[in-house]
Amino acid sequence: MAPQLDAYFKSVDDLSSNFVERLSQAVAIPSISAEDERRPDVVKMGHFLKKQLEDLGAHMEARELGQQPHKEHLTLPPAIIGRYPAKKDESKRTVLVYGHYDVQPANLSDGWNTEPFKLTVDEQGRMYGRGSTDDKGPVLGWVNAIEAHQKAGVEFPVNLLMCFEGMEEYGSEGLDDFIIQECKPGKFFEDADVCCISDNYWLGTKKPCLTYGLRGCSYYSIEISGPGQDLHSGVYGGTAHEPMTDLVRVMASLVDEEGNILIPGIKELVAPVTEEEKEVYKNIDFTMDNLYESLGSKTGLFESKERTLMGRWRFPSLSLHGVEGAFSAPGAKTVIPAKVTGKFSIRTVPNMEPADVDELVFKYVNDVFAKLKTKNKLNVSLQHAGKWWVASPNHPNFTAAAKAVERVWGVKPDLTREGGSIPVTLTFEQATGKNVLLLPMGSSTDAAHSINEKLDKRNYIEGTKLLGSYLHYIAEEPMDQ
Numbered sequence: 001m002a003p004q005l006d007a008y009f010k011s012v013d014d015l016s017s018n019f020v021e022r023l024s025q026a027v028a029i030p031s032i033s034a035e036d037e038r039r040p041d042v043v044k045m046g047h048f049l050k051k052q053l054e055d056l057g058a059h060m061e062a063r064e065l066g067q068q069p070h071k072e073h074l075t076l077p078p079a080i081i082g083r084y085p086a087k088k089d090e091s092k093r094t095v096l097v098y099g100h101y102d103v104q105p106a107n108l109s110d111g112w113n114t115e116p117f118k119l120t121v122d123e124q125g126r127m128y129g130r131g132s133t134d135d136k137g138p139v140l141g142w143v144n145a146i147e148a149h150q151k152a153g154v155e156f157p158v159n160l161l162m163c164f165e166g167m168e169e170y171g172s173e174g175l176d177d178f179i180i181q182e183c184k185p186g187k188f189f190e191d192a193d194v195c196c197i198s199d200n201y202w203l204g205t206k207k208p209c210l211t212y213g214l215r216g217c218s219y220y221s222i223e224i225s226g227p228g229q230d231l232h233s234g235v236y237g238g239t240a241h242e243p244m245t246d247l248v249r250v251m252a253s254l255v256d257e258e259g260n261i262l263i264p265g266i267k268e269l270v271a272p273v274t275e276e277e278k279e280v281y282k283n284i285d286f287t288m289d290n291l292y293e294s295l296g297s298k299t300g301l302f303e304s305k306e307r308t309l310m311g312r313w314r315f316p317s318l319s320l321h322g323v324e325g326a327f328s329a330p331g332a333k334t335v336i337p338a339k340v341t342g343k344f345s346i347r348t349v350p351n352m353e354p355a356d357v358d359e360l361v362f363k364y365v366n367d368v369f370a371k372l373k374t375k376n377k378l379n380v381s382l383q384h385a386g387k388w389w390v391a392s393p394n395h396p397n398f399t400a401a402a403k404a405v406e407r408v409w410g411v412k413p414d415l416t417r418e419g420g421s422i423p424v425t426l427t428f429e430q431a432t433g434k435n436v437l438l439l440p441m442g443s444s445t446d447a448a449h450s451i452n453e454k455l456d457k458r459n460y461i462e463g464t465k466l467l468g469s470y471l472h473y474i475a476e477e478p479m480d481q
């Protein structure tokens with residue numbers, strides 16, 4: 001395998017400026033799944049990806065997923081699925097890869113130093129742009145790997161099945177049923193031997209990792225309304241129950257300043273931490289400085305790395321995200337908003353069942369609201385939920401990936417869990433019955449979901465080598481599981 005990989009690596013290096021250009025074209029399409037008016041751009045991005053792969057000879061299909069639940073006027077962006085080589089080679093293993101081509105919202109006015117939808121590369125090779133690390137860079141890594149094999153004249157080692165979606169940042173609407181259907185006998189994904197997802201990050205900036213766990217995410221809205229329209233606070237302040245005042249109290253009652261979730265019963269749903277498990281956190285290559293570097297400040301909740309890692313991977317957390325309908329522009333408008341909707345989410349961990357979490361949340365929010373004795377109206381609802389996932393890293397899928405990491409980066413990877421959520425991971429595991437590996441490309445300082453999101457050029461290029469060499473190692477790894 002060594003000479004083939006050397007030729008492949010040289011090809012990746014030779015094509016590196018084409019790969020940056022490919023990422024630049026992708027970042028220029030503002031495929032924001034959460035903004036209704038950007039839906040045509042999400043669809044455009046899906047077709048861009050399809051065309052890139054068709055140009056390399058892959059068989060590609062854009063599968064419609066129907067209308068968006070709760071927003072039936074919107075058509076969901078298609079699942080872009082494909083197979084490379086176009087005709088299955090029965091003598092080779094089949095690897096199913098997943099990624100997403102939608103991105104989080106971004107505006108220059110949010111505080112970006114550069115235009116978010118223009119890939120801007122600085123002198124250190126940091127490539128800034130929305131979606132660069134989450135998840136356009138990793139998705140294009142698979143495309144690049146195909147191209148580099150072709151240009152190097154190196155035989156592609158596996159059958160690659162691809163599934164790319166355009167709604168991941170909005171709860172993967174419509175995808176679960178699609179995956180379940182397509183994993184059935186005779187369908188597109190039926191013959192997957194293993195699955196691989198590149199959509200998370202290293203713990204720090206130096207050491208690669210392989211990831212075997214994710215937290216789930218249950219996302220809620222609290223709508224409070226009262227007056228028939230927005231009001232003048234000079235005329236009506238002191239005369240009416242104000243929705244914003246009620247909402248602030250309800251939201252403040254959800255979590256304390258130490259990160260403790262204040263909803264009774266939530267803690268009891270969490271699997272107890274074992275003594276054996278505590279050892280795992282000690283051996284992870286992670287420091288508090290890694291945290292401070294990625295936070296951009298020293299505002300961590302805990303002093304120790306072990307407790308910090310557990311806070312991210314092992315325990316639930318509750319975050320307050322924003323308030324729709326509240327006055328948020330600069331200036332000093334003296335308005336009483338008539339209807340406000342607070343948004344928060346709970347990252348869930350084993351053994352929290354989403355339905356149990358919902359029940360506790362709804363009861364608590366209703367109880368807190370009742371105690372306010374306000375005449376306003378409350379409506380608390382779940383926007384979307386995805387379950388946590390924890391798998392065994394003792395599988396040939398992980399062994400092959402570890403060999404690829406050592407070959408490309410010259411170090412053994414850490415085995416990590418992740419605080420974020422990729423709900424379809426569990427769906428792929430259950431629907432295929434196969435092992436799922438998370439193989440990250442970007443690092444802890446990439447600022448996914450934040451301002452100034454970036455992917456280091458080194459991670460993109462070496463990451464492309466990693467994805468390609470993982471396919472070579474998985475092709476050869478003994479596997480009877």
Ligand SMILES: NCC(=O)N[C@@H](Cc1c[nH]cn1)C(=O)O
Nearest residue numbers: 134168169170171199217420421
């Ligand atoms: N790179 C994975 C990621 O960012 N996932 C999102 C998924 C999500 C959950 N609810 C809305 N989006 C995450 O926030 O973890």
Ligand SMILES: [Zn+2]
Nearest residue numbers: 100134135199
């Ligand atoms: Zn992502």
Ligand SMILES: [Zn+2]
Nearest residue numbers: 134169448449
């Ligand atoms: Zn994301």
